[in-house]
Amino acid sequence: MVTVACPPASPLARRFSCAYLPRMFDSFLRRLLAPSPTPLSAPEADLALAALMVRAARADGDYAPDEIARIDRVLAAHLNIGPFEAADLRTRAETLETEAPDTVRFTRALKAATALEDRRHLMQALWSVALADGQREAQEDRLMRLVSDLLGLTDVESALARQRAERGEM
Secondary structure, eight states: OOOOOOOTTSHHHHHSOTTHHHHHHHHHHHHHTSSSOOOOOHHHHHHHHHHHHHHHHHTTSOOOHHHHHHHHHHHHHHHTOOHHHHHHHHHHHHHHHHHOOOHHHHHHHHHHHSOHHHHHHHHHHHHHHHTTTSOOOHHHHHHHHHHHHHTTOOHHHHHHHHHHHHTTOO
């Protein structure tokens, strides 16, 4: 069971009852990990994307402030939300990422929920996060190759997404 502490005045607490959050994550994870998962709703796909970004940032064992800030900026730009909403989403995604055992199922669920062109943008967003600390680690490269493949993208498409991320394109 996931436990989340919500300050009473936080936007997260206004949007969800804190008692509801553990059940929400449990239900989400059970559905995601089912042999035949149901398609994700838009908010669930957003949460899964954010959790995958957190996983990419943590892949090298160093979850740096630059990576956290990049996740918030990418979420805000990609989802057209404000900075506080992006930070709330990232905070929930950090909790979910810790509880989620399987990158493969997260990524497959995102693939099923998004069109090919959107998956290319997702890959660019993930590269942007992975490169935010200025280092390219072997663990991050392995994760990015896995995610790219699971999203149905070619090595060339992943490389182009990485190059756009390195140039700072959004």
